[in-house]
Amino acid sequence: MDISPEQQSALSMFQEVTANARDESTSLQILKSCNWNVEQALQLHWATGSDIPTQTQTGLGATPLAAPLLGGGGSAPAPRNNAAAAVEPEPAGLAGAGYSFVSWIARGIKSIGSSVLGVLFTFIFGPGASLGGNASGSAFRRALTSSYGNDMNLPEFFEGGFSAAVSNARQQLKLLVVFLHSNDARYGQSFCTDVLGNDFIREMLNENFIVYGGDVARMEAHQVAQMIRVRQFPSFCVLLPASVEEIRVIGALHGQISADQVTGMLTACLEEMESHRSELLAQQVQHQEDRSLREQQDREYQEALEMDRIRAEQKAEEERQEREARQEAEEQMRKEQEAVARAEAERKALQDRRATAGQSMMAPGPECTSRIALRLPAGQRLDRKFLPSATLADVYAWADCAAYLPENLGKDLDIPQQFVLKTSFPTAELKEMDRTVEELKLAGSNILLAAIEDDDL
Numbered sequence: 001m002d003i004s005p006e007q008q009s010a011l012s013m014f015q016e017v018t019a020n021a022r023d024e025s026t027s028l029q030i031l032k033s034c035n036w037n038v039e040q041a042l043q044l045h046w047a048t049g050s051d052i053p054t055q056t057q058t059g060l061g062a063t064p065l066a067a068p069l070l071g072g073g074g075s076a077p078a079p080r081n082n083a084a085a086a087v088e089p090e091p092a093g094l095a096g097a098g099y100s101f102v103s104w105i106a107r108g109i110k111s112i113g114s115s116v117l118g119v120l121f122t123f124i125f126g127p128g129a130s131l132g133g134n135a136s137g138s139a140f141r142r143a144l145t146s147s148y149g150n151d152m153n154l155p156e157f158f159e160g161g162f163s164a165a166v167s168n169a170r171q172q173l174k175l176l177v178v179f180l181h182s183n184d185a186r187y188g189q190s191f192c193t194d195v196l197g198n199d200f201i202r203e204m205l206n207e208n209f210i211v212y213g214g215d216v217a218r219m220e221a222h223q224v225a226q227m228i229r230v231r232q233f234p235s236f237c238v239l240l241p242a243s244v245e246e247i248r249v250i251g252a253l254h255g256q257i258s259a260d261q262v263t264g265m266l267t268a269c270l271e272e273m274e275s276h277r278s279e280l281l282a283q284q285v286q287h288q289e290d291r292s293l294r295e296q297q298d299r300e301y302q303e304a305l306e307m308d309r310i311r312a313e314q315k316a317e318e319e320r321q322e323r324e325a326r327q328e329a330e331e332q333m334r335k336e337q338e339a340v341a342r343a344e345a346e347r348k349a350l351q352d353r354r355a356t357a358g359q360s361m362m363a364p365g366p367e368c369t370s371r372i373a374l375r376l377p378a379g380q381r382l383d384r385k386f387l388p389s390a391t392l393a394d395v396y397a398w399a400d401c402a403a404y405l406p407e408n409l410g411k412d413l414d415i416p417q418q419f420v421l422k423t424s425f426p427t428a429e430l431k432e433m434d435r436t437v438e439e440l441k442l443a444g445s446n447i448l449l450a451a452i453e454d455d456d457l
Helices: 005-017 024-033 038-048 082-087 093-125 137-148 162-172 188-196 199-208 219-227 259-360 392-400
Strands: 175-181 209-215 235-240 248-254 370-375 381-386 419-423 428-430 445-451
Touching (some): 005 024, 005 038, 137 188, 162 209, 162 219, 175 188, 175 259, 188 199, 259 392
Parallel strands (some): 175 209
Antiparallel strands (some): 175 235, 235 248, 370 381, 419 428
16 A cells, blocks of 8 residues: 555554554554544554454455454454344445444544543553552552552662653662563563563662663653664663763663563673773762862852952052042142242232332431331341330331331341341330330330241231
8 A cells, every 4th residue: 555654654653652553454544544643543542442343345346444453363353232233233235334334433432532531641641540640660560560460579660750760870870771561562461470570680670770661652651762762562671871961772672571581681781880880980070070170160260259359449449548648639739839829929918018018108207216226037137216106016017118118128128927026135025016115115225026937826
């Protein structure tokens, strides 16, 4: 029969999942009846079992719709409900063949409708699981004992998914045994009872291996079968999880498997595991060293970042201090410049005032009979006549502008900005500005002009 590549792919998938429970002709018939929908064909396969009808040949030369099932011996299956068979006799001839096929389809649809929830649940969680329960090694173990005998003593299957089993095997430096089961496999029951139930094999598996088991009707187990390219069931494989990226198949048995074959393969795999153990240990040590190195590098990097942060803070603090010091120096310089400018302005104003006062001061007349001599801080001597009634304030005014009087121009006299007049003997400061020269007995005396410092104010 000529079929398209898509139909050939659907046929291959159907036979793979059903473990070739039906021959090619029967598989093609089921797929054609489901319009080549693999999921519907699988549901029909599981729901109808071996109840596949055959079409009665007629004189028109029609070919049979299906070949006998595997193990059916070519005989037509007996009716499941004799009463129903008696009530609904099938017409003869071509009409009878059509009626038989339609009746078979109706029974299949009815069976599918009653079991579709169970089929879907079985495909997702595996056989033996209950609604609301978790798919696990213990559930798979219970399913096998329920199918093949509660007295079977099977190995301990890993409680968890395939990825978790691989990780656990890698951590414990053990090999991973993968057992993939199919209820439709011809040798499935004998393998469970004669091989997995063998005491020696069970102890060997429990002590030295991580055992993952699953029914290919379950989604994850089916994906595992595709990953390790299993085409025949039961399948018993030994995997070496060499690294995170690499999983090696170092032993595999499929179909009819004996206990001796399994014992020999497990022994050989254990011997090979010893040669790989040092490699795995070295990988773990290298992984630990790499992780320690990365952690050390991370610590050093963090420490370097911390040192950079501290240096940056110190530099910022130094720059701030330098900036503040520079600002203080600039402020001090500004103040000094302002003080110098202010002093210069005051000195200029004083000179102008003294020059004006010197120009306006009248020369002493004949009535001025009281001579007063004045000695400056630089040692220069000046004298002037005053009225006896002149006050001490007049004497101070003369001393203040003495350098700008006509008779003293060119003498380069230096009169302090602030000064005080003092008597010579005894030394006493003259501060009573309202008293007269006569009252102070300054006529004919020598007085001193002393500069007043800012600290003396």
